[in-house]
Every structure is written in structure tokens, then in C-alpha cells.
Amino acid sequence: MSISESTARRYELQDPDVRLMLLVRDDDASAFEELMLRYQRRVVTVLEHLVSKRDLAEDLAQDVFMRVYRSRKTYVPGSRFSTWLFTIVNNVASNARRSLARRKEVQVTNSADQSGSQPADPLERIATAASGLMPTRQLDKSEMGSIVRQAVQSLNERQRMAVLLAKFEEMSYNDIAETMGMSVQAIKSLLSRARANLKDALQPYLQEGTVP
Amino acid sequence: MTDPTAHPDETTEVDELLAAYLDNELSETERSLVETRLAEDDSFRNRLDELDRAWDMLEALPKADLDDEKFVRTTVEMITVAASQEIQQYKQQQKRSAFARQAGIALAIVALIGIGYMLTQYRLSRPDRILVEYLPVIERVDEFERVDNIEFLEALRKEGLFTGEASDES
Numbered sequence: 297m298s299i300s301e302s303t304a305r306r307y308e309l310q311d312p313d314v315r316l317m318l319l320v321r322d323d324d325a326s327a328f329e330e331l332m333l334r335y336q337r338r339v340v341t342v343l344e345h346l347v348s349k350r351d352l353a354e355d356l357a358q359d360v361f362m363r364v365y366r367s368r369k370t371y372v373p374g375s376r377f378s379t380w381l382f383t384i385v386n387n388v389a390s391n392a393r394r395s396l397a398r399r400k401e402v403q404v405t406n407s408a409d410q411s412g413s414q415p416a417d418p419l420e421r422i423a424t425a426a427s428g429l430m431p432t433r434q435l436d437k438s439e440m441g442s443i444v445r446q447a448v449q450s451l452n453e454r455q456r457m458a459v460l461l462a463k464f465e466e467m468s469y470n471d472i473a474e475t476m477g478m479s480v481q482a483i484k485s486l487l488s489r490a491r492a493n494l495k496d497a498l499q500p501y502l503q504e505g506t507v508p
Numbered sequence: 509m510t511d512p513t514a515h516p517d518e519t520t521e522v523d524e525l526l527a528a529y530l531d532n533e534l535s536e537t538e539r540s541l542v543e544t545r546l547a548e549d550d551s552f553r554n555r556l557d558e559l560d561r562a563w564d565m566l567e568a569l570p571k572a573d574l575d576d577e578k579f580v581r582t583t584v585e586m587i588t589v590a591a592s593q594e595i596q597q598y599k600q601q602q603k604r605s606a607f608a609r610q611a612g613i614a615l616a617i618v619a620l621i622g623i624g625y626m627l628t629q630y631r632l633s634r635p636d637r638i639l640v641e642y643l644p645v646i647e648r649v650d651e652f653e654r655v656d657n658i659e660f661l662e663a664l665r666k667e668g669l670f671t672g673e674a675s676d677e678s
Contacts, residue, residue: 325584332580340572340579353572358583365587440568447562448569462531463566469533488520488527495562502561 299374313377321368328368332361335378339385342460345448346389347396356388363388379471386457386475393453440501447497454478455490462487526556530563 307314313334319327339360344353363384374380448456454476461467461475473483495502528534529542546553639646655661 329580329584332583333576336576336579336583337572337574340574344572345569350572354574354579357579358586361583362587362590366590437568440565441570444565444568445570448566459566463563469528469531484524484528484533485520487531488524491527491530491559491563492519492523494566495558498562498565499558501565502558 299372304373307373307375307377311373311376314373317364317368317371317377317380318373320365321371323368328365331364331377335381336361338464339381341464342382342385342457343389345445345460346453346456347392348449352392356392360384360388375474376471378465379467379474382461382465382467382475383477386477389457390453443501444498447494450497451490451493455486455493458483458486459490459494522552522555523559526552526559530556530560 308318313331316327316331320331336357339357340353343356343360344350347353347356360381364381371380448459451459457476458472461472467475469480469483469487472478472487473480476483478486525534525538525542529539534542546556645652652661
């Protein structure tokens with residue numbers, strides 16, 4: 297889709313990161329480093345929650361920035377820079393998940409016998425994650441982090457991406473829709489189901505962060 | 509708490525409304541309708557509270573702890589390597605297309621030489637055609653040899669005696 301000059305000009309004026317990206321387009325290496333410094337942690341954080349592996353998340357984040365650099369010459373600002381960037385993140389994560397899924401298909405038969413007494417349902421796992429047999433007590437930060445991480449992992453991929461963009465990137469439904477290539481109405485439903493699922497997963501911990 | 513026996517569609521609608529309210533995605537009118545209902549409906553308010561608290565718990569998600577300088581350095585290195593590979597590929601491609609262009613020119617020259625050679629050979633290898641062309645003269649060469657007068661032969665030629673040979677006037 298072509299982007300009109302007035303749209304490009306509007307985003308250039310509104311978004312300082314768009315202006316940095318335009319400098320990158322003109323081969324300004326320091327502008328590219330500045331963009332990386334601004335976004336790398338955010339990109340790695342989102343990718344880590346999407347692919348559940350830290351090392352892989354860092355590799356994918358580098359892939360994202362490489363794609364940004366490679367597409368610099370054709371860059372035309374048609375949205376906020378973060379929306380454009382996280383569209384790339386979404387594509388890279390989708391590709392990575394597909395190849396991970398292919399590998400898991402091979403591994404799943406081997407690991408099925410070794411799962412032991414772990415509950416199959418992720419929500420059930422969350423409920424028993426933090427020492428379920430212990431008396432009620434306050435959760436520490438890392439326990440809470442682990443529980444919330446599992447709750448996020450229990451969401452499907454689209455819900456997870458939408459939640460991460462809404463919560464950590466503070467994106468509007470419009471921007472999330474553009475990033476994920478969906479309609480605004482679809483994002484509205486997606487986020488509402490995601491919130492409900494999170495509430496169900498975290499229900500036992502909602503009372504002031506205690507283990508039941 | 510939301511009524512668990514409520515129709516699923518109703519719960520979904522309520523959740524969508526509350527999620528959009530929490531995400532600040534409602535119009536002024538919708539927002540004010542939600543706020544009115546929140547003031548009146550305990551289960552509606554409890555549902556909002558639960559959804560909001562679950563959302564707030566996401567703050568506990570661990571954030572990426574990166575060595576910024578190292579990440580930038582390694583990424584820039586990767587890009588530099590990839591860029592130099594691309595330049596290398598581009599140069600090789602340029603070399604290949606230059607070679608293809610030169611080879612094309614050479615082939616065209618060879619083809620032209622070949623065609624020229626073949627045409628020459630064609631003309632040279634057909635002496636019979638010249639003999640056929642001059643057949644009327646050849647047939648009567650003995651008679652002409654006996655004539656010792658070039659003007660007489662010229663006059664014969666002008667009268668069209670030598671069939672197949674164009675006269676000077678024509």
C-alpha cells in the first residue's frame with residue numbers, strides 16, 4: 297500500500313523515532329545505534345515472552361534489527377516507528393514459532409512419556425506452581441514473576457502478542473491491529489478474551505498476591 | 509463476581525466493554541454508560557476489579573536484562589558482516605553480468621564473421637553460376653575468337669546478341 301506524502305510528513309513531525317529512522321535511511325550509523333538502544337530491551341522482552349527462550353529471543357531481536365537496517369532504503373513513515381518495528385517483531389516471532397513447532401512435533405513423542413506427574417493443563421500447572429501445599433503466604437517477586445509468566449504462556453500466541461503490545465508498549469487497539477494485521481474489532485475481542493483468561497489463570501493470586 | 513450462569517455471549521460482551529473501558533478505548537458516551545453501571549451493579553464492578561488486578565499483575569513479568577553496549581556491538585557486527593557479504597555478492601553478480609555481456613559481444617562478432625565467411629564461401633563456391641551467366645558467350649567463344657575486331661563485338665553486344673547480359677544503354 298502506498299503512503300501519501302502528507303501521512304509520511306505527519307508521522308515525521310509527530311514521532312522522533314520516525315525522524316531517527318529517516319536518518320538511518322540516509323546511512324546515519326549513529327541514528328541506527330540510538331534506535332537500537334531505545335528499543336532493544338523492549339524487543340527482547342516481547343520476543344522472550346513470545347518464544348519462551350531468552351537466547352532465541354536475543355537472536356531474533358538481532359534479526360529484527362537487521363531487517364530494519366536492510367529495509368532502510370525503502371522506509372516510508374506510514375505509522376509510528378514502534379508500530380512498524382513491532383510488525384517486524386511479530387513476523388519474526390511467527391516464523392520462529394513455526395520452525396519451533398516443527399521441531400517440537402518431533403520431540404513431543406519422546407517427552408510425552410517423561411512428563412511424570414506434571415498437570416497437562418497450563419492453568420492447573422500455574423495453580424500448583426508456587427508450592428501449592430504450603431500454608432497461605434506472601435509471594436516474593438520472583439515467584440510472582442514466574443506465576444505471571446506461566447499465566448501469559450497459557451494464552452494463545454495472538455492473545456499473548458496483543459497483551460504484550462497493549463501492556464508494555466501501551467499501544468492503542470488501532471496500532472495493535474496494524475501491527476498484527478487484524479481488524480480493530482478483532483483486537484478488541486482478542487484483548488477482552490486475553491484479559492478474561494489472565495484473570496482465570498491468576499484468580500488464586502488476585503487476593504494481594506498470596507499463595508492459596 | 510459475575511454470575512457464572514449468565515449467558516456466555518453476555519459475559520463476552522461485558523468483558524469486551526470492560527476491557528475497552530480499562531484500555532481507554534471507549535467513546536465518551538460509552539464510558540459514561542459504563543461508569544453509570546459500575547456505580548449501580550456490584551457484579552459488574554467486581555468483574556472490572558478482577559480484570560484490572562490480573563492486568564496489573566503483569567507488572568511482575570521479568571523484563572529483559574541486557575548488556576546494551578554488547579548487544580548493539582554484536583548486532584552492528586552482524587549487520588556489517590551481512591552487508592559485506594551482500595557487497596561481495598553484488599560484485600560477483602556484476603562480474604557475471606559483465607562477463608555475460610562480453611561473451612555476448614564476442615559471440616556476436618564470431619557470428620558476424622561466420623556469416624560473412626559463409627556468404628563469401630557461397631559466392632566463391634558457385635563458379636558454375638558464372639559459367640551459366642556467360643553461357644551464351646561461351647557457346648560461341650570459338651566464333652568470337654576468330655573475329656579480330658573489338659568494335660564489331662561491341663556492336664553485337666549492343667544488339668543483344670549476348671543473351672543475359674545487359675546492354676550499356678539499358
